[in-house]
Amino acid sequence: MDHPVTYILLLPLIGAFINAVAGWKMPRRAVETIACASVGGSFIAACMALAGMDGAASVTLYDWLSFGGFSAPAGFYLDALSVTMAVMVSGVSFIIHLYSVGYMREDKGYARYFMLLNLFVFSMLNLVLASNLTLLFVGWEGVGFCSYALIGFWYTVPGYATAGRKAFIVTRIGDVAFGVAIIWLFYLAGTTDIPAINALASSRIPAATATFIGLLLLSGAAGKSAQLPLTVWLPDAMAGPTPVSALIHAATMVTAGVYLLMRLFPVVSLSATALSVIAVVGCVTSFYAATAALAQHDLKKVLAYSTISQIGYMFMGVGAGAVSSSLFHLFVHAFFKALLFMGAGCIIQALDEEHDIHKMGGLMIRMPLVFLCFLSGALALAAAPGTAGFFSKDEILTATLSNGSALYVVLWAMGELTAFITALYIFRVVFLVFRDEPKASPKRLPRIMVYSLVPLAMLALVGGLINAPANWGGTERLSAYLEWGGVAPALKFSRQWLVQGVSASVSVCGIAMAYYMYVYNPAWRKKAAARLSGIAGFLSAAWYLDALYNKVVVGTYVMVSGFLWKKVDGLVIDRSLDGTAAGIAGAGTGLRSAVTGRASTYIMSVIIGAAAMLAYFAWS
Amino acid sequence: MVPFSHILILAGITFALGVVCVAVRRNILMILIGVEIMLNAAGLAFVAGSMRWGMPEGQIFVLFLMAMAASEVSVGLALVVYLHKRKRSVDVDDFSDMKG
Numbered sequence: 001m002d003h004p005v006t007y008i009l010l011l012p013l014i015g016a017f018i019n020a021v022a023g024w025k026m027p028r029r030a031v032e033t034i035a036c037a038s039v040g041g042s043f044i045a046a047c048m049a050l051a052g053m054d055g056a057a058s059v060t061l062y063d064w065l066s067f068g069g070f071s072a073p074a075g076f077y078l079d080a081l082s083v084t085m086a087v088m089v090s091g092v093s094f095i096i097h098l099y100s101v102g103y104m105r106e107d108k109g110y111a112r113y114f115m116l117l118n119l120f121v122f123s124m125l126n127l128v129l130a131s132n133l134t135l136l137f138v139g140w141e142g143v144g145f146c147s148y149a150l151i152g153f154w155y156t157v158p159g160y161a162t163a164g165r166k167a168f169i170v171t172r173i174g175d176v177a178f179g180v181a182i183i184w185l186f187y188l189a190g191t192t193d194i195p196a197i198n199a200l201a202s203s204r205i206p207a208a209t210a211t212f213i214g215l216l217l218l219s220g221a222a223g224k225s226a227q228l229p230l231t232v233w234l235p236d237a238m239a240g241p242t243p244v245s246a247l248i249h250a251a252t253m254v255t256a257g258v259y260l261l262m263r264l265f266p267v268v269s270l271s272a273t274a275l276s277v278i279a280v281v282g283c284v285t286s287f288y289a290a291t292a293a294l295a296q297h298d299l300k301k302v303l304a305y306s307t308i309s310q311i312g313y314m315f316m317g318v319g320a321g322a323v324s325s326s327l328f329h330l331f332v333h334a335f336f337k338a339l340l341f342m343g344a345g346c347i348i349q350a351l352d353e354e355h356d357i358h359k360m361g362g363l364m365i366r367m368p369l370v371f372l373c374f375l376s377g378a379l380a381l382a383a384a385p386g387t388a389g390f391f392s393k394d395e396i397l398t399a400t401l402s403n404g405s406a407l408y409v410v411l412w413a414m415g416e417l418t419a420f421i422t423a424l425y426i427f428r429v430v431f432l433v434f435r436d437e438p439k440a441s442p443k444r445l446p447r448i449m450v451y452s453l454v455p456l457a458m459l460a461l462v463g464g465l466i467n468a469p470a471n472w473g474g475t476e477r478l479s480a481y482l483e484w485g486g487v488a489p490a491l492k493f494s495r496q497w498l499v500q501g502v503s504a505s506v507s508v509c510g511i512a513m514a515y516y517m518y519v520y521n522p523a524w525r526k527k528a529a530a531r532l533s534g535i536a537g538f539l540s541a542a543w544y545l546d547a548l549y550n551k552v553v554v555g556t557y558v559m560v561s562g563f564l565w566k567k568v569d570g571l572v573i574d575r576s577l578d579g580t581a582a583g584i585a586g587a588g589t590g591l592r593s594a595v596t597g598r599a600s601t602y603i604m605s606v607i608i609g610a611a612a613m614l615a616y617f618a619w620s
Numbered sequence: 621m622v623p624f625s626h627i628l629i630l631a632g633i634t635f636a637l638g639v640v641c642v643a644v645r646r647n648i649l650m651i652l653i654g655v656e657i658m659l660n661a662a663g664l665a666f667v668a669g670s671m672r673w674g675m676p677e678g679q680i681f682v683l684f685l686m687a688m689a690a691s692e693v694s695v696g697l698a699l700v701v702y703l704h705k706r707k708r709s710v711d712v713d714d715f716s717d718m719k720g
Contacts, residue, residue, distance in 0.1 A: 597719030599712040603642055603651075 003059050004052070005076045007045035008086060009125055011038040016118035023111025035114035036097045039121050043090035046125075050083045056195070058131055065134065072192055077131035080482045081262060081327065085128045088331050092251045092338050093121045095452050099342050100243040102449035103349065113153060113241070120146035124252050128259065133182045133192040136260075140178070140224070143253045144171055150248060151240040163239040170233040174223015178260075181216035184209075185267070198266040205270055214274025217264060218281065221257030225311045228285040232546045234308055238300040242345030245300060250307050250341050251334035258314040258330055262323050269321065276407060279319025279400070283411040283418075286312025288543065290421040294428070295539035298355045299344050302429055305542070306381065307337055309422065313396050316415060320408060322399030324479040328467045329392035331478075336380035336389055336460035340426075342453055343374035347433060349449075350442035357429055362438030371434050373453035378430050380460040382423035382511055385504040388464030393419060395469065398499040412499075416506050423510025431518035469496065627668035635661035648703065648710045652696050659689050 015038030023031050056079035064074040076082075097117060104110050123142025130136040145168075152164030186192050188209070189200045205213065221227070226234035237249045248254070261268055261278065268274055286309040293305035310333045317326030347363060347370065348355060364371045380389035397419075401412040467478035517525040529536060541547060638661060641654030663682045670678025700710060707714055 595719065597716035599651075599715065600643065600646065607639055607643060 004045040004049040005059050005078060005129060006061065008042050008049065008090065009076075009122060009129070011041040011045070012118045012122040012125065014038060016115050016122060019111050019115035019118060023115055026111070028110055031111050031114050032101045035118050036094070036101065038118060039090060039094045039097050042121065042125065043087070043094045046083065046086045046090045049078060050087050053078065053080075053083055056080075058195070060131075069190065070186070070192075072132045072134035074135060075131040075193075076129040077195055078129065082129050084327070084331075084478070084481070085259060086125055088334055089124050089128060089252050090121065092334050092456075093117075093124075093247060095455060096243050096247040096251075096338060096342070099246070099345070099449055099452040100241075102446040102452075103241065103243050103345055105446060107241075109153065113150075116146050116149050116153075117244075117247070120150070120248060120253070124256070127256055131194055133185065133194060133197070136194070136263075137179070137182060140256065140260075141175070143248070143256060144168065144175070144224075147171075147237070147248050147253055150244040151237045153240055153244065157239075160239040163233075163236040167233040167237050170230050171223045174220045174230055174257075177216045177223070178220025181213050181220060184213055184216070194263060198264065201267045201270060205267065207271065210267065210270035211273045214268045214271045215277060217261060217268060218274065218278050221260050221315075222281060223257070224260075225254050225257030225315070226308050227257070227281055227312060227315060228288060229545075231285065231289065231308050231542075232549055235301050235304045235542065235546075238298070238304050242300065242341055242348060245304070246338045246341030246345070249304065250337040254307060254311060255314065255330050255334065258311060258318060258326060261315070261318045262327060265318070265323050268318070275319050275321065277319070279316050279408065279411055282312040282315025282317075282319055283414050284312075286310070286316065287414055287418045287421075288312075290418045290425065291539050292542040293425045294421060295536045297358060297540070299348065299357050299360075299429065299433070300341070300355060302357070302425060303337065303340055303344060306340075306422070306426065307333075309418065310337065310381070312418075313393060313415065316400060316411060317396035320396070320400040320403050320411075322396060324467075324482040325392065325395035325399050327482065328478055329396055332380065332388040332392040332460070332463055335456050335463055336377040339373060339377035339453060339456035339460050340381065342449075342456070343370055343377060346370045346445055346449055346453070347374075347442075350445055351440050352443070354440065357432045359439055360433045361436030362434070363442060364434040366438070366442050369450050370453065373450075373457040374434070375430060376457040376461045378426045381426045383419055383503060383507045384423075384511065385500075385507065386464075387461055388459065390503065390507070391464035391468055394500055394503045395467070397503060398496050401499055416502055419503060420506045420510045423507045424514050427511050427514030428518055431514060435519055469500075624668055624672045628665060631661045631665040631668065634658075634664065646711050646713055648700050648712055651712065652693065652700070655696075656689060656693065659685060 015034050018034055019026075019031055026034075056077065058075055058077050060073045060075040062074050063071070065072040097114075100113070100117065104113055107113065120143060123139045123146060125139075127136055127139030127143060130139055148164045148168040150164075151167050152161040155161040155164075182192060185197055188204050189197045191197065201210075223230045234249060234254065238245055240249070268278070289305040289308035289312060293302050293309065296302045296305060310329070314326045314329050314333070317323070317329060346367070347360065350363075350367065350370075351360060354360060376387070380387040383390040383393045397412055397415050400408050400415060467476050469476060538544065635658050638654045638657030638659075641657060642651050643654075645651055645654065663685050666678040666681045666685070668678075670676065703715065704710055
């Protein structure tokens with residue numbers, strides 16, 4: 001019990017427990033302190049686990065489930081992948097907890113909020129560290145629940161609770177596939193222990209089955225990570241408080257799908273087909289979401305589509321076999337996307353809950369620190385040369401191109417195109433929000449909100465140095481560390497300068513084009529926009545995917561349930577029951593006349609009955 | 621020696637008289653008497669059977685029957701007294717509270 005993993009997990013759970021049981025009685029400051037301190041402690045414990053690591057280790061806390069040939073202890077597997085991930089999750093969570101103290105300063109539901117946030121951190125760390133798939137699934141569903149509860153945090157606002165339910169139901173579809181994959185893996189390998197499954201994968205799983213399992217895992221991951229075709233819940237999830245969007249729907253939970261694929265990479269990589277499908281799904285999703293982000297008016301929706309798009313890159317990295325590059329991008333994305341969301345939260349609160357980017361403007365001088373932080377996040381997202389986002393995105397793209405086959409070359413080209421759109425849409429936001437003429441004057445914000453952006457801004461700018469590629473004089477420490485920890489080694493890249501050159505010019509072009517359209521010559525943009533309003537509508541409705549689902553899936557469901565309700569339940573079941581009841585009542589009325597209350601009648605009927613019985617027996 | 625069939629005919633006639641008495645009379649006391657007559661007709665048939673096949677069970681049965689008849693009458697008469705107290709009547713048709 002003295003292993004750091006105990007504290008990593010237990011502290012947020014204790015925090016959640018205290019705030020759940022006694023939070024409503026405690027003063028606001030105490031609730032905030034407990035929540036932040038427990039996550040901070042968890043972060044320190046995770047750092048200690050990272051520092052004290054000498055090879056992968058399994059820690060079993062107690063026997064959780066055990067029957068027949070099945071056993072799933074409450075055990076945790078600490079290897080390079082899970083511990084670095086735990087450090088990132090707890091670190092980002094800690095910063096967002098601090099930010100939340102400022103953001104939720106006027107909200108009455110602070111105890112419920114911090115309780116759910118702590119519970120989320122516990123579930124997420126449980127998902128990250130679990131040594132078997134059964135326990136991982138508990139964390140997986142735990143984060144899903146917290147996400148649901150926090151999206152619908154302001155459940156009295158019409159539509160917000162629906163958004164929570166939508167997220168819950170859509171991710172459930174992926175979870176069914178994931179559940180099937182777990183059972184199938186247990187059937188094949190005889191255990192749900194992740195290291196054991198990975199070790200047995202090549203000997204126990206036939207090639208054809210491996211493709212199916214890979215695709216099932218992909219479906220589960222796609223649900224959680226909002227990849228096509230299950231993207232629709234994430235834009236709606238923006239109904240939750242902005243720190244929740246930053247923590248759950250940008251930095252941690254939505255990357256759980258990618259993490260799952262990395263965790264089971266030895267299984268997934270058995271099938272080249274599955275890998276190609278993963279890469280294609282990631283690439284198409286990232287392109288789709290980037291185009292959708294281009295036409296959004298809601299600041300948070302832009303960031304939501306941007307998240308979907310960036311996770312698409314991570315899927316593409318996994319599909320190209322570059323796990324460490326993908327994890328690198330996951331980290332960097334967690335930093336800059338949490339930063340962008342927190343910056344957006346600052347802007348939205350300062351402008352009295354204004355979400356429309358066209359109604360903002362001129363905030364550069366009025367909110368200089370927020371501007372600088374948001375700008376560094378935007379630069380990292382646009383993969384401007386030298387920022388963390390540049391290195392990580394570049395590694396994924398290089399890995400995709402180095403994969404060799406023609407398919408991956410096409411994916412690479414699409415990835416570069418997406419990178420261009422990414423730079424364009426995020427700088428569209430930057431220029432509209434910070435450069436345009438001022439339309440409203442911002443309120444003052446609590447200092448803790450603004451200052452908690454700074455560490456993330458630093459990480460977004462220089463965090464790439466932990467894995468800077470060799471040709472920039474970097475040491476690729478993260479990759480080397482993961483490789484030492486047993487993660488499949490990254491491909492040796494060829495043509496790296498070429499890819500970096502293309503990526504850099506694409507990113508600069510995107511930013512330049514955004515500058516041209518939104519600052520230098522807005523008149524031209526307005527003319528073009530008037531001509532292309534059809535396309536803009538198409539993009540802003542996210543290719544009408546949500547409308548299509550509403551029509552096909554929800555419409556069919558409503559129709560079928562309407563039929564079952566009005567026809568089957570109303571006509572068949574209700575009517576047959578009513579008919580039976582009416583028949584019995586009629587029979588009762590009819591038979592009532594037989595009950596005279598006169599003893600002589602009864603006696604006569606007894607006698608007649610007895611005589612009839614006697615006659616029957618005498619006859620036979 | 622009286623033939624077995626004669627005794628059975630006598631028992632049958634007695635039983636039929638009891639049935640008619642129960643069915644026709646309205647007085648509770650007369651109905652109780654009818655029941656007694658039917659019981660005794662059955663007893664008579666039992667005794668005749670016991671004699672016919674030379675087995676004692678029939679006579680034992682009759683002893684039980686008498687005991688039962690005695691207790692039945694005592695309960696029955698108690699009920700009659702109670703009913704009479706309620707409505708000052710022993711006519712069964714006056715007690716038709718169970719009419720549906």
